Amino acid sequence: EPEVTQTPSHQVTQMGQEVILRCVPISNHLYFYWYRQILGQKVEFLVSFYNNEISEKSEIFDDQFSVERPDGSNFTLKIRSTKLEDSAMYFCASILPGQVRADTQYFGPGTRLTVL
Amino acid sequence: SQQGEEDPQALSIQEGENATMNCSYKTSINNLQWYRQNSGRGLVHLILIRSNEREKHSGRLRVTLDTSKKSSSLLITASRAADTASYFCATGGHSGYSTLTFGKGTMLLVSP
Known part of the structure; x- marks a missing residue:
């Protein structure tokens, strides 16, 4: 079964540095999402993306965050100037509308971001 | 906003037992x-x-939904040590593409 993939699996960075987290959604999926999970806490929605633009974003997704689909396969999340509180597991998800299981969001394995 | 909250927070059972987790929104x-x-x-x-x-139903999983009580339950029957994990419910809004x-979560520990 096709899977969502994410790279890297673990990213360590210094506070103030920029990071780019990469995701390859399932190939024919059309909606893409980023979520994050701070250690020990619930999974939180960050942003959704459709037709090359942001569909919805949460309060967490401030000006320090941006998303891009630079080509037909990758979906990236950029954090411009990382803060300690950005340390979390970041999950990418994708969905294929119009199919029997259209509501099912398929999640990638996550990128663990550690900000020092 | 809709919000899923599971209980119990942690559940410890023996292999072969059933595990029930609840979610309210x-x-x-x-x-x-x-x-x-x-x-x-x-x-x-x-x-x-x-x-x-x-x-x-899906294999050993049984999910119920009571929209009048805004609650759901997940039952895992005949649990195995490999079922040890955290289980989360997630609610989706009125659009099929809506965010979750x-x-x-409920942390389930199944002991051999």
């Missing part, structure tokens, strides 16, 4: 989904139940 939903997460790993989709459904709102 606050507003109307389009669907409710259950996910599993092994420690520090990704989220694995288990089952989706729509707002007009009352019960669904997750609960804090």
Whole structure:
């Protein structure tokens, strides 16, 4: 079964540095999402993306965050100037509308971001 | 906003026993989904139940949904040590593409 993939699996960075987290959604999926999970806490929605633009974003997704689909396969999340509180597991998800299981969001394995 | 909250927070059982986890939410939903997460790993989709459904089965999993009580339950029958994981419910809004709102999860420990 096709899977969502994410790279890297673990990213360590210094506070103030920029990071780019990469995701390859399932190939024919059309909606893409980023979520994050701070250690020990619930999974939180960050942003959704459709037709090359942001569909919805949460309060967490401030000006320090941006998303891009630079080509037909990758979906990236950029954090411009990382803060300690950005340390979390970041999950990418994708969905294929119009199919029997259209509501099912398929999640990638996550990128663990550690900000020092 | 809709919000899934699971209980119990932690559940410890023996292999072969059944495990029941509950989820409550606050507003109307389009669907409710259950996910599993092994420690520090990704989220694995288990089952989706729509707002007009009352019960669904998938293998050893049984999910019920009571929209009048805004609650759902996940039953794992004949549990195995490999079922040890955290289980999350997530509610989806009125659009099939809407974002998911997750609960804090139930940590299930199945001892051999």
